[in-house]
Amino acid sequence: MTRIVKNPDERRREIIQAAKTLFQTREYEKTTMSEIMKILNIAKGTIYHYFSSKEELLEAVVQDLVQEDLHKKQELISRPGYKKMNALEKLKTLLTSGNIADGNEEILEHLHTSGNTILHTRQLAYYLNELAPLYARVVQEGCEEGIFKVANPLECSEFILAGLQFLTDTGFYPWSGEQLSRRISAFPSLVEAQLGAQPGSFQFLSEL
Amino acid sequence: MTRIVKNPDERRREIIQAAKTLFQTREYEKTTMSEIMKILNIAKGTIYHYFSSKEELLEAVVQDLVQEDLHKKQELISRPGYKKMNALEKLKTLLTSGNIADGNEEILEHLHTSGNTILHTRQLAYYLNELAPLYARVVQEGCEEGIFKVANPLECSEFILAGLQFLTDTGFYPWSGEQLSRRISAFPSLVEAQLGAQPGSFQFLSEL
DNA sequence: ATATCATTGACCGTCCGTCGGTCAATGATC
DNA sequence: GATCATTGACCGACGGACGGTCAATGATAT
Numbered sequence: 156m157t158r159i160v161k162n163p164d165e166r167r168r169e170i171i172q173a174a175k176t177l178f179q180t181r182e183y184e185k186t187t188m189s190e191i192m193k194i195l196n197i198a199k200g201t202i203y204h205y206f207s208s209k210e211e212l213l214e215a216v217v218q219d220l221v222q223e224d225l226h227k228k229q230e231l232i233s234r235p236g237y238k239k240m241n242a243l244e245k246l247k248t249l250l251t252s253g254n255i256a257d258g259n260e261e262i263l264e265h266l267h268t269s270g271n272t273i274l275h276t277r278q279l280a281y282y283l284n285e286l287a288p289l290y291a292r293v294v295q296e297g298c299e300e301g302i303f304k305v306a307n308p309l310e311c312s313e314f315i316l317a318g319l320q321f322l323t324d325t326g327f328y329p330w331s332g333e334q335l336s337r338r339i340s341a342f343p344s345l346v347e348a349q350l351g352a353q354p355g356s357f358q359f360l361s362e363l
Numbered sequence: 364m365t366r367i368v369k370n371p372d373e374r375r376r377e378i379i380q381a382a383k384t385l386f387q388t389r390e391y392e393k394t395t396m397s398e399i400m401k402i403l404n405i406a407k408g409t410i411y412h413y414f415s416s417k418e419e420l421l422e423a424v425v426q427d428l429v430q431e432d433l434h435k436k437q438e439l440i441s442r443p444g445y446k447k448m449n450a451l452e453k454l455k456t457l458l459t460s461g462n463i464a465d466g467n468e469e470i471l472e473h474l475h476t477s478g479n480t481i482l483h484t485r486q487l488a489y490y491l492n493e494l495a496p497l498y499a500r501v502v503q504e505g506c507e508e509g510i511f512k513v514a515n516p517l518e519c520s521e522f523i524l525a526g527l528q529f530l531t532d533t534g535f536y537p538w539s540g541e542q543l544s545r546r547i548s549a550f551p552s553l554v555e556a557q558l559g560a561q562p563g564s565f566q567f568l569s570e571l
Numbered sequence: 572a573t574a575t576c577a578t579t580g581a582c583c584g585t586c587c588g589t590c591g592g593t594c595a596a597t598g599a600t601c
Numbered sequence: 602g603a604t605c606a607t608t609g610a611c612c613g614a615c616g617g618a619c620g621g622t623c624a625a626t627g628a629t630a631t
Binding site: 273277305313314317327337338349351 | 392480481484485487488512513514515517518519523525526529530538545546548550556557558559
């Protein structure tokens with residue numbers, strides 16, 4: 156067969172991109188390396204030239220996914236208007252800019268509701284490591300502004316992000332519609348209590 | 364080979380028991396049906412006579428695991444002294460009676476630190492469904508006693524349990540020792556804020 | 572005796588990962 | 602500038618393991 160040689164970086168990203176799509180739509184465990192290879196028209200060996208195992212490929216995909224989100228958020232932060240906001244508005248900006256699994260929303264939405272535990276867990280864990288500090292900074296500011304009251308900003312951020320995500324992401328578990336709406340309705344008051352914020356200030360969490 | 368016929372219920376429980384041990388020590392995905400079958404000295408077909416897939420066997424194991432915990436907690440609740448406690452003491456009793464993955468502590472402790480995402484996620488989800496209502500009731504009582512202040516007891520319980528578990532269970536993700544101790548130190552103030560409880564009342568959470 | 576059903580183990584298809592080997596580009600040597 | 606060695610991207614047949622199937626068989630109850 157004709158052989159196509161590409162820039163290694165490009166090839167690597169191609170593989171990650173294809174794997175990302177498949178892992179998200181078909182579920183990690185039910186995605187085969189052969190599928191990825193067929194989509195890209197490459198041989199088995201090529202994938203294994205770049206990633207020593209399926210597991211390692213997953214790792215790269217997750218990293219890519221979270222990094223994407225991180226960049227999006229950093230872009231938001233560096234926008235002109237951002238600095239003038241108070242901590243609450245900043246938090247709202249960060250939280251509403253599509254949490255985890257953004258940009259790929261269209262793909263997900265439907266098939267998201269399957270159960271892709273491994274991908275989602277890794278993603279959340281990695282997400283916490285990378286993004287919780289960002290939120291923590293804003294929480295800290297809120298405390299200084301006097302609108303929040305939190306003893307441990309970083310852990311508080313991790314706690315909130317983990318809770319919100321785990322309890323509403325059907326990628327972890329097939330939560331029922333009743334469970335989801337029940338939880339989402341309660342989130343504003345939960346987060347307000349957690350941050351010591353004014354009642355109603357996080358009402359927007361119920362309106363996504 | 365000589366054939367050993369057992370009471371179906373007993374056989375079923377044998378299989379669940381063996382699978383439970385292996386799933387917890389070796390990790391679900393790396394446990395093979397053949398291993399289970401070898402331990403029990405039964406043929407492959409026998410397992411599939413009781414469980415139509417490995418996945419279904421996992422489901423049964425998780426259910427068993429959580430049910431075990433539920434019974435333990437119900438036993439605690441029905442003890443003579445329990446009813447006389449105030450809500451805070453009751454919560455402490457429930458929370459310190461070994462959360463998820465109790466009884467099997469010895470086995471875990473060490474190998475727990477591997478990464479067994481699927482088992483742990485299912486377990487937490489199932490745990491929330493079954494046990495959050497128990498906690499919610501106590502939280503509700505606390506509100507009536509005036510020592511807590513919570514708008515949505517059930518969702519609040521789910522939130523706390525999910526957060527604590529996800530952020531400290533190395534079965535989800537290999538959290539570092541630094542992360543773990545940092546989070547555990549912060550838990551008292553986080554939970555107190557969430558429940559609107561007196562500062563210091565959940566200090567015991569840092570001392571497990 | 573015969574119906575029922577728990578049990579067996581050979582067998583199947585699939586999937587991850589390996590490995591020996593190909594080929595083109597790069598750069599050293601004469 | 603012609604020749605040749607080296608590198609590493611790429612290939613794809615193959616191995617081995619695993620989840621799952623099924624027809625046959627033995628045990629048990631009636």
